[in-house]
Amino acid sequence: MTSNNSTSIQDIHTAINTVNDPEYPGISIVDLGLLENIEINTAYEVLVELIPTFSGCPALGVIAQDIEEVVRGVPGVKKVDVQWLNTPVWTVDRITAKAKEDLAENFTVAVQINERVECPRCKSMTDKKSHFGPSRCRSIHLCRNCREVIEVLRD
Amino acid sequence: MNDSVLTPPVKEYLLAFADDEHLMGQQHTEWIGVAPFLEEDMAFASIGQDELGHALMLYTLILECPSGIDTYVFNRKSEEWRSCQLVESTHRRWEEALIRHWCYDMAEDLRWELFSDSSLPELISISERALKEETYHRRHAEALVENLLMVPDSKLRLMNALEVVVPQVLGLFSPIPGEEEAISCGVVSGKYSDLLPIWRTRLEERFGVLDSGLFIQADNENRTQRHSDFDYLFGRIREVFLLDPKAVW
Numbered sequence: 212m213t214s215n216n217s218t219s220i221q222d223i224h225t226a227i228n229t230v231n232d233p234e235y236p237g238i239s240i241v242d243l244g245l246l247e248n249i250e251i252n253t254a255y256e257v258l259v260e261l262i263p264t265f266s267g268c269p270a271l272g273v274i275a276q277d278i279e280e281v282v283r284g285v286p287g288v289k290k291v292d293v294q295w296l297n298t299p300v301w302t303v304d305r306i307t308a309k310a311k312e313d314l315a316e317n318f319t320v321a322v323q324i325n326e327r328v329e330c331p332r333c334k335s336m337t338d339k340k341s342h343f344g345p346s347r348c349r350s351i352h353l354c355r356n357c358r359e360v361i362e363v364l365r366d
Numbered sequence: 367m368n369d370s371v372l373t374p375p376v377k378e379y380l381l382a383f384a385d386d387e388h389l390m391g392q393q394h395t396e397w398i399g400v401a402p403f404l405e406e407d408m409a410f411a412s413i414g415q416d417e418l419g420h421a422l423m424l425y426t427l428i429l430e431c432p433s434g435i436d437t438y439v440f441n442r443k444s445e446e447w448r449s450c451q452l453v454e455s456t457h458r459r460w461e462e463a464l465i466r467h468w469c470y471d472m473a474e475d476l477r478w479e480l481f482s483d484s485s486l487p488e489l490i491s492i493s494e495r496a497l498k499e500e501t502y503h504r505r506h507a508e509a510l511v512e513n514l515l516m517v518p519d520s521k522l523r524l525m526n527a528l529e530v531v532v533p534q535v536l537g538l539f540s541p542i543p544g545e546e547e548a549i550s551c552g553v554v555s556g557k558y559s560d561l562l563p564i565w566r567t568r569l570e571e572r573f574g575v576l577d578s579g580l581f582i583q584a585d586n587e588n589r590t591q592r593h594s595d596f597d598y599l600f601g602r603i604r605e606v607f608l609l610d611p612k613a614v615w
Contacts, residue, residue, distance in 0.1 A: 263419075265415070265416060265419060265499060266416065266419030266420060266422065266423055266495055266496070266499065267391070267415035267416050267417070267418045267419025267420070267422070268415075268419070269415070296491075297423060297488065297491035297492050297494075297495050298491035298494060298495070300494060300495050300498055340405075341404075341405040341408060341409075342409070342502065342505075342506065343405065343408040343409040343411075343412045343413075343506070344408060345408070346412070347412045347415050347416065366498075
């Protein structure tokens with residue numbers, strides 16, 4: 212099904228890269244590791260395969276809709292099909308270094324790589340206060356030094 | 367896709383799991399805004415969200431038509447549901463809701479593991495995802511219960527709640543319509559009811575040996591009859607949907 216037309220796949224990738232997480236404006240869903248695969252056939256029908264952070268994430272519908280819209284806008288594309296995959300399972304390892312920096316800088320959000328989570332503001336250690344935070348993919352930590360409340364993205 | 371294995375009995379079998387997950391998720395979300403403290407409010411919301419996600423994955427597999435799920439789920443007659451009474455009954459006491467959460471999630475991973483070698487590849491991947499999410503559910507239920515059992519008044523409340531909830535859990539483990547067909551075609555590796563002893567061991571390791579009277583299989587619950595609280599719950603579920611059944615969400 213995949214064509215050799217790499218330019219088109221690149222165009223579609225570029226378009227998808229403009230779709231941001233609904234809760235983090237400016238952070239691309241590609242950098243969050245949600246994009247798994249793009250396919251395009253000779254009839255210019257596009258299949259976009261995505262991985263949800265969690266199966267019950269309420270943002271899935273909005274994200275799929277946004278992607279469909281931007282891919283439809285790529286010249287030559289005739290049809291778009293966006294699918295959420297059950298495998299592989301999303302982990303925070305899929306988040307790019309750039310997205311981690313932007314999350315820390317613009318949202319005071321840390322990413323849980325291991326048990327030690329640093330404060331995005333002052334780089335001091337934080338303590339977990341609640342495993343469950345404002346959404347399914349976030350815990351709440353507190354910085355020992357600056358007392359900032361930190362949202363921590365986790366898998 | 368999978369036409370050979372997804373026969374009507376197998377679909378009915380999977381529907382029981384989807385309906386359990388859906389209603390358990392709904393029950394948890396009923397505590398949003400009214401749970402005894404903020405962390406529990408968020409925990410129940412997140413855990414409920416996972417269960418709804420699991421239900422959605424199963425409904426998608428059964429229906430093979432994602433766009434028709436809302437119509438199917440929200441317009442079904444009560445006799446077409448295959449949920450068990452544990453997830454249909456309303457528990458307004460917090461300790462009963464917590465004990466149900468503990469009991470249900472200590473039984474749920476056992477149920478997903480039955481699909482780890484399924485003849486339906488989609489079920490293998492769905493169960494892998496669900497099992498990962500479930501580890502947090504058990505950890506949460508365990509941590510909270512462990513701490514509360516150290517407080518005499520809390521312990522008394524939890525033990526009383528067990529007397530209400532444990533008999534309902536037996537219904538969760540009762541034979542599931544379509545189960546034999548699902549086993550014979552390799553969709554699932556065994557009977558869920560065979561795993562009841564494992565669950566009981568977990569229960570009694572946590573709470574001590576309980577009155578054996580609690581484990582007498584009550585009526586002949588077979589998932590075709592609804593609990594008297596079902597209509598209330600279903601009303602809550604459909605409340606917004608019925609405002610405009612044709613709306614696209």
